[in-house]
Amino acid sequence: MxxxxxxxxxREAVLAVDGPILVVAGAGSGKTRVLTHRxxxxxxxxxxxxxxxxxxxxxxxxxxxxxxxxxSLVGPVTSQMWVGxxxxxxxxxxxxxxxxxGYSSDFVIYDTTDQKALVKxxxxxxxxxxxxxxxxxxxxxxxxxxxxxxxxxxxxxNFMKDPRERDFIKLYKLYxxxxxxxxxxxxxxLLLKTLELFDRYPEVLEYYRNKFKYVHVDEYxxxxxxxxxxxxxxxxxxxxxxxxxxxxxxxxxxxxxxIRNIQDFEKDxxxxxxxxxxxxxxxxxxxxxxxxxxxxxxxxxxxKNLWTEAEAGxxxxxxxxxxxxxxxxxxxxxxxxxxxxxxxxxSDCAILYRTNVQSRALEDVLNIEAMPYKVxxxxxxxxxxxxKDVLAYMKLMVNGADDISFLRVxxxxxxSIGDKTIEKLTDFARERGLSLLEASGRVYEIDGISGKxxxxxxxxxxxxxxxxxxxxxxxxxxxxxxLIERTQIIASYERERTDEADGxxxxxxxxxxxxxxxxxxxxxxxxxxFLAETTLKSDQDSIEAxxxxxxxxxxxxxxxxxxxxxxxxxxxxxxxxxxxxxDDEEELExxxxxxxxxxxxxxxxxxxxxxxxxxxxxxxxxxxxSRFLGEMNQLLIENMSERTLASVLKESKPKxxxxxxxxxxxxxxYFTPDMGNNAKPETVLEEGSAFAPGDKITHKxxxxxxxxxxxxxxxxxxxxxxxxxxxxxxPAIAQIKVIR
DNA sequence: GATGCTGCGCAGAAA
DNA sequence: GCGCAGCATC
Numbered sequence: 174m175x176x177x178x179x180x181x182x183x184r185e186a187v188l189a190v191d192g193p194i195l196v197v198a199g200a201g202s203g204k205t206r207v208l209t210h211r212x213x214x215x216x217x218x219x220x221x222x223x224x225x226x227x228x229x230x231x232x233x234x235x236x237x238x239x240x241x242x243x244x245s246l247v248g249p250v251t252s253q254m255w256v257g258x259x260x261x262x263x264x265x266x267x268x269x270x271x272x273x274x275g276y277s278s279d280f281v282i283y284d285t286t287d288q289k290a291l292v293k294x295x296x297x298x299x300x301x302x303x304x305x306x307x308x309x310x311x312x313x314x315x316x317x318x319x320x321x322x323x324x325x326x327x328x329x330x331n332f333m334k335d336p337r338e339r340d341f342i343k344l345y346k347l348y349x350x351x352x353x354x355x356x357x358x359x360x361x362x363l364l365l366k367t368l369e370l371f372d373r374y375p376e377v378l379e380y381y382r383n384k385f386k387y388v389h390v391d392e393y394x395x396x397x398x399x400x401x402x403x404x405x406x407x408x409x410x411x412x413x414x415x416x417x418x419x420x421x422x423x424x425x426x427x428x429x430x431x432i433r434n435i436q437d438f439e440k441d442x443x444x445x446x447x448x449x450x451x452x453x454x455x456x457x458x459x460x461x462x463x464x465x466x467x468x469x470x471x472x473x474x475x476x477k478n479l480w481t482e483a484e485a486g487x488x489x490x491x492x493x494x495x496x497x498x499x500x501x502x503x504x505x506x507x508x509x510x511x512x513x514x515x516x517x518x519x520s521d522c523a524i525l526y527r528t529n530v531q532s533r534a535l536e537d538v539l540n541i542e543a544m545p546y547k548v549x550x551x552x553x554x555x556x557x558x559x560x561k562d563v564l565a566y567m568k569l570m571v572n573g574a575d576d577i578s579f580l581r582v583x584x585x586x587x588x589s590i591g592d593k594t595i596e597k598l599t600d601f602a603r604e605r606g607l608s609l610l611e612a613s614g615r616v617y618e619i620d621g622i623s624g625k626x627x628x629x630x631x632x633x634x635x636x637x638x639x640x641x642x643x644x645x646x647x648x649x650x651x652x653x654x655x656l657i658e659r660t661q662i663i664a665s666y667e668r669e670r671t672d673e674a675d676g677x678x679x680x681x682x683x684x685x686x687x688x689x690x691x692x693x694x695x696x697x698x699x700x701x702x703f704l705a706e707t708t709l710k711s712d713q714d715s716i717e718a719x720x721x722x723x724x725x726x727x728x729x730x731x732x733x734x735x736x737x738x739x740x741x742x743x744x745x746x747x748x749x750x751x752x753x754x755x756d757d758e759e760e761l762e763x764x765x766x767x768x769x770x771x772x773x774x775x776x777x778x779x780x781x782x783x784x785x786x787x788x789x790x791x792x793x794x795x796x797x798x799s800r801f802l803g804e805m806n807q808l809l810i811e812n813m814s815e816r817t818l819a820s821v822l823k824e825s826k827p828k829x830x831x832x833x834x835x836x837x838x839x840x841x842x843y844f845t846p847d848m849g850n851n852a853k854p855e856t857v858l859e860e861g862s863a864f865a866p867g868d869k870i871t872h873k874x875x876x877x878x879x880x881x882x883x884x885x886x887x888x889x890x891x892x893x894x895x896x897x898x899x900x901x902x903x904p905a906i907a908q909i910k911v912i913r
Numbered sequence: 914g915a916t917g918c919t920g921c922g923c924a925g926a927a928a
Numbered sequence: 929g930c931g932c933a934g935c936a937t938c
Contacts, residue, residue, distance in 0.1 A: 231928080232928080233928095258928075259928085260928060284928090285927080285928090360927085360928050361928090363928090424926080425926080425927085427925075427927090428926080428927060428928080527925080527926080528925060528926080529924080529925085529926085533929095550926095550927090584914095587914085587915070589914060589915085590914090591914045591915085592914085593914085594914095626914095708928090709928060710928085711927075711928055712927075712928095727925090727926060728926080729925090729926045729927080730926085730927090751925060751926085752925095753925070767926085788929080789924090790922095790923070790924080790929075791930085792929095
């Protein structure tokens with residue numbers, strides 16, 4: 174294989190074969206190149222079986238790209254490698270071995286909507302008040318728990334003494350029971366159940382850790398505790414684990430990513446080789462200097478400085494807008510100018526924002542100017558109601574135990590089956606331990622359901638059961654046609670005769686095309702694999718490069734991508750950085766990394782904009798410029814608005830946050846993620862430390878409370894005050910007395 | 914049981 | 929300024 178195209182650091186990484194290896198890969202330093210060449214090198218130079226190679230990514234898009242790049246190096250043997258996302262690889266393992274822990278290979282995956290429906294379902298069953306506790310908060314809490322390996326049992330052991338946690342414990346338990354009963358897993362379960370399988374059936378783990386002699390992980394800084402453990406276990410035999418990542422691009426703390434996984438790699442894998450890739454092949458020096466200047470403000474990071482052989486390039490362009498409309502007009506005006514006067518296409522330009530709502534003003538102007546564009550994310554095809562309905566029908570066909578899908582479609586299209594009927598059906602099913610689908614087949618035994626309603630339900634049952642029998646015998650397209658025909662889904666939309674309904678019909682036909690294409694592409698096509706694939710699709714996966722249009726997306730969605738021209742917009746306090754970072758240093762650091770990610774997406778031109786005023790909840794509010802603008806090297810910046818950044822910043826110096834401004838931290842105070850059985854310690858108490866979690870204390874202003882956590886490094890205390898909620902306080906400053 | 918209207922709460926990023 | 933949930937009405 175030709176290694177001449179690689180720089181020395183890249184070559185070193187490619188040639189390192191055995192043992193744990195961490196490649197610290199700065200933005201644009203060619204990490205995918207290193208990963209693919211390394212894998213090809215294993216096969217070609219070391220005769221490693223392709224089937225003993227695993228490569229894990231975070232998006233399907235990244236996985237597909239990696240697969241095709243490896244394939245161009247080593248050919249069709251690539252198909253024997255396991256290349257995919259954590260979720261997809263876990264599905265593969267669970268389909269094969271999930272039966273050990275009570276899951277049929279036909280289990281379905283619940284997306285966030287299904288998950289919400291199930292949580293709601295459990296709320297009802299437990300008679301919980303959804304006005305007091307929003308359903309969504311429990312949904313998030315379950316996911317957070319799972320990300321940190323906190324099962325209902327572990328959670329209960331830790332928090333059963335706290336009366337405020339009782340409802341949640343009950344709900345979490347029931348939720349887990351029902352998932353199992355429905356033969357369903359949520360996103361997080363895919364990992365947790367795989368780990369449970371490995372724990373309870375060592376022979377299963379033995380099989381996989383023998384099989385995968387070389388394991389690769391992309392974007393290692395984004396791994397959460399469960400993913401970390403998955404990697405540890407599967408590499409525990411050969412310890413040939415090759416991870417690539419960049420702590421400065423860790424932006425998924427909110428979904429459980431733990432930056433310590435990459436920071437502590439050497440500790441976790443003694444004798445690890447560390448290789449740094451610092452040469453950047455993407456951006457101009459000015460762009461890199463700006464990015465380096467911002468990220469330097471984060472303490473405690475691995476030192477790393479991106480450099481390039483490219484020229485300094487254009488200066489960074491700055492514009493202060495009057496409001497979000499003015500901001501949008503400026504941006505689209507610039508794009509038009511770039512297309513007219515320079516050699517750029519609309520698709521060379523990306524507009525990156527912090528929150529999805531910011532796309533609206535931009536879209537308005539893009540529409541007015543008739544500029545083609547594409548919003549990444551937003552309302553996705555698979556989130557549309559009609560698509561979800563059809564998919565729910567298919568899930569139910571595959572897995573009759575799936576009560577959530579049953580409830581979704583039993584009255585869709587309308588069959589005159591309402592709440593009362595559902596209640597009777599549910600009671601009947603529960604008494605006899607049946608699934609709702611099974612119960613619907615015995616509808617004539619149920620008291621109180623008769624006539625038209627009973628007939629409709631019986632027919633529904635018959636449709637599902639007869640289609641299920643055909644799944645393995647017919648082409649998916651045929652089954653699909655029959656499903657549409659017999660359920661009258663399209664027919665009922667046709668009767669509506671509205672543009673909206675016509676759109677839905679088009680979408681359903683589009684779904685049929687997608688299924689047929691899937692069927693052609695697979696060796697052993699199956700509806701259940703199609704369902705898994707669609708559920709696990711990400712926003713990034715849907716980005717198509719074919720169309721020529723301006724791309725609009727959140728900063729999060731932009732990670733891993735690059736564009737000749739980048740507009741980084743809405744650089745305002747409490748928007749970017751988010752208001753949630755106001756009094757939370759760690760959050761702020763994450764926002765700063767996000768800023769770093771945004772800047773380093775740009776190849777040639779970078780624009781920074783913010784508005785003096787912005788509509789928020791329909792109210793016109795004055796805004797102050799982002800502190801990140803203040804952290805940038807002004808010498809790199811060129812002014813395009815009335816006033817220079819320097820003069821704007823001088824005027825709006827952010828005031829020092831006062832001690833009493835500290836807001837309650839939103840996180841669950843009782844939530845100490847390190848209490849899971851396999852966890853690494855997060856808060857190590859120093860010897861003789863005056864404070865420990867659980868201590869009762871008093872504070873001059875906030876009164877009495879209890880210490881929840883003690884940060885090992887900063888010794889900052891998280892305290893729940895009886896009357897003031899949760900605060901983070903530094904005992905070196907605040908006067909805190911322990912009551913013993 | 915279906916449909917249409919009102920008002921509340923909201924919008925942080927997602928596989 | 930919008931979407932969804934809940935309620936009133938047919």
